[in-house]
Amino acid sequence: MTQQEDLSSTLNDLSLTSKPKSLKPKASYDKAALRERWNILAILSMIRKACMSTFARKDFFKILQIIKMSFVQRDYEGIFTDAINLEVYTAAYVPGRALCYYEIFCRPQILKFLNRPSQIYCVGSGSGSELAGLAAAMTRVPAERQRVNLVMQDIGEYSSILKSFETTIRDKWLLNEEQLTCTYEQSDVLDQEESNVDLIDKRFRESDLITFMFVMNELFVKKAPAMALIQRLVKSMKKGAHLLVVESAGSFSQLKVGNKTYMVYMLLDALQDLELVVGEDSRWYRHPDHLKYPIDVQNMRYFIRLYKKK
Numbered sequence: 495m496t497q498q499e500d501l502s503s504t505l506n507d508l509s510l511t512s513k514p515k516s517l518k519p520k521a522s523y524d525k526a527a528l529r530e531r532w533n534i535l536a537i538l539s540m541i542r543k544a545c546m547s548t549f550a551r552k553d554f555f556k557i558l559q560i561i562k563m564s565f566v567q568r569d570y571e572g573i574f575t576d577a578i579n580l581e582v583y584t585a586a587y588v589p590g591r592a593l594c595y596y597e598i599f600c601r602p603q604i605l606k607f608l609n610r611p612s613q614i615y616c617v618g619s620g621s622g623s624e625l626a627g628l629a630a631a632m633t634r635v636p637a638e639r640q641r642v643n644l645v646m647q648d649i650g651e652y653s654s655i656l657k658s659f660e661t662t663i664r665d666k667w668l669l670n671e672e673q674l675t676c677t678y679e680q681s682d683v684l685d686q687e688e689s690n691v692d693l694i695d696k697r698f699r700e701s702d703l704i705t706f707m708f709v710m711n712e713l714f715v716k717k718a719p720a721m722a723l724i725q726r727l728v729k730s731m732k733k734g735a736h737l738l739v740v741e742s743a744g745s746f747s748q749l750k751v752g753n754k755t756y757m758v759y760m761l762l763d764a765l766q767d768l769e770l771v772v773g774e775d776s777r778w779y780r781h782p783d784h785l786k787y788p789i790d791v792q793n794m795r796y797f798i799r800l801y802k803k804k
């Protein structure tokens with residue numbers, strides 16, 4: 495399928511109709527803006543397609559309400575250990591995240607990893623936002639240079655969701671296994687059992703880019719093992735490897751140590767072995783107007799840190 499045909503099918507998918515070629519106005523248009531719009535529509539269309547059966551559930555909104563309440567109570571385990579919650583969470587929360595992550599992966603300091611052979615290890619990425627954002631960003635680099643080995647890790651039973659994403663992505667964006675290899679590893683990243691620690695440390699050692707996107711706060715519910723994980727991570731990372739941390743810019747990311755309160759990134763900024771490459775304490779991702787998706791797509795306020803191992 496050509497890009498033009500794919501654009502038409504994407505627009506059709508979203509119940510927007512593309513004009514027949516002969517009726518197109520000859521007026522000049524901003525190609526870059528059009529490509530951005532196309533990528534955004536394609537991301538949403540891909541997620542909608544991959545989550546079709548979830549949207550068809552009669553209890554979709556009931557489950558979504560329960561998830562929202564669990565977030566307020568910080569009952570993360572309650573959300574992410576129930577299979578049906580995972581599906582509804584993905585259908586509802588992933589679109590906004592994936593659009594935001596697409597923008598993040600397109601930043602030059604990160605896009606360079608998609609433009610050469612790289613291993614990218616995404617902790618807590620089972621719901622597919624990282625996969626969707628990254629695969630969309632890959633359209634920004636020449637196909638012949640794409641050699642990404644993406645290893646996704648999560649505690650939740652996400653394999654069928656990720657499989658559905660992967661199939662839809664390969665179909666829509668024409669990415670083959672050589673351009674993008676996807677692996678899913680299900681485990682508790684904080685679990686101290688030897689075989690788990692060995693595998694996670696191996697991933698830390700061999701990866702060029704390691705991401706923690708909207709997962710740090712959940713890990714820091716268990717402070718001592720989370721701190722131990724960060725220490726192992728920084729020790730294991732190879733020289734020049736990068737660590738990307740993206741998290742809510744609000745009070746959700748506050749961490750109590752003794753009687754003081756810190757933002758999670760303050761703790762990371764203080765680590766001597768890491769050099770700060772990108773650091774923004776608060777940034778909004780606002781999606782374009784008039785998107786078509788079965789439910790509202792959320793805008794996001796986040797902090798971002800990109801570090802390089804010295």
Ligand SMILES: C[S@@+](CC[C@H](N)C(=O)[O-])C[C@H]1O[C@@H](n2cnc3c(N)ncnc32)[C@H](O)[C@@H]1O
Pocket residue numbers: 570574587588591617618619620621622623624647648649650681682683684707708709712713
């Ligand atoms: C708020 S969601 C964010 C998901 C995804 N990164 C995104 O941005 O859309 C947090 C994710 O972290 C995962 N998670 C929480 N605790 C974890 C742990 N101890 N080990 C691995 N994954 C964990 C959850 O299962 C969930 O998928």
